[in-house]
Amino acid sequence: MAREPLSVVVITYNNADTLDACLREVDWVDEIIVLDSGSTDSTVAIARMHGARVEVHPFDDYGPQKQRAYDMARNDWILNLDADEILSPGTRAIIERALEDPTHAGFRIPRRERMFWTVQHRWSHRNGHLRLFNRHRGGMNDVEVHAAVEVKGPVKTLWSADFVNSGDGDIATRVEKINRYSSGMVAHKLRRGQRFTGLRMVIYPPLFFLRQYLLKRYFLSGWAGFIASVLGAFYVFLKYAKLHEARRAKGKSK
Incomplete structure (x- = not known):
């Protein structure tokens, strides 16, 4: 059974150090959207190298910028990633199965954190984050700092999948x-x-x-x-x- 078309959405600003690894793991999706805030490094060039549709808009806040990027998507289903996040091996297959005939409004994907010189152990508890969702059934809330996606409808956690956030190296x-x-x-x-x-x-x-x-x-x-x-x-x-x-x-x- 064919899955629903999927858009990956990433907002960026001077993320040349991490963006290549992020986009390399999602080169199988139907569309990659990168909304940049005016990077001065090679972020935009890296995004275009991966076939991303790149737009530039000044950054006003995390929530509005993410929502702006979602609104650019051509597909109903969105996978929301930050530029320093990487899908773990095997997660692609789990996402594709989830989108074959989705009855949920969204799916949480567990996240493993970078803990300075190492990555969170796989057997420790991983928080599920709503990153895969139907954009017609939800969007960003307006909570300062910790703005996140909210949807109307049932949400399921894909416990066998995960992604790694590599943001805090020290x-x-x-x-x-x-x-x-x-x-x-x-x-x-x-x-x-x-x-x-x-x-x-x-x-x-x-x-x-x-x-x-x-x-x-x-x-x-x-x-x-x-x-x-x-x-x-x-x-x-x-x-x-x-x-x-x-x-x-x-x-x-x-």
Whole structure:
């Protein structure tokens, strides 16, 4: 049975170091769309080398830029990847089977994270991310920093598949991202009126560490898994610490 036509969508900005590996693993799809934000390296040339349809638009935010790229697709089904993500061997066949007669609005694909000098162990828990979806049944939400695809209809996780995110090659990069992301979440949490900030700041970080390191089996990745779990707990702490700080500043300004 023939599968549904598939478009891969990637947004880019100076991703020459990772884009070739990303696109090499999806050269079997019906269409590759790359929406660039004005790269000054060889990103665009690499995309065109892989037969991608390339457009350029200034970056305004992650969510709107991704949605803009989805709207460029000619096909109903979209595989959404970042420029530093690579499909693992065997995932192509699983995706193609899922699209032979799809009754779901979308499919989650588990992601393995790069943990500095290694990659997350296959036997540790992998979070499923909604990356394969029918664009007429969903699109990007408007959550700051962590904008993601949402669909109307049933969603299934393809547990036998996965992809690797190769974004954080060292601890310094992870710490910089944690600082930036935690600042970006403050406005969203202020709008939601999240309560008990102090209590969350005290309780959530150690619980997050235990869940990540033991329950999600990050210990299988050795010291890299331990460090990633500690930094994840620090991110949870920093989100609520910055929210507490913003609330104090807002109260003093009244």
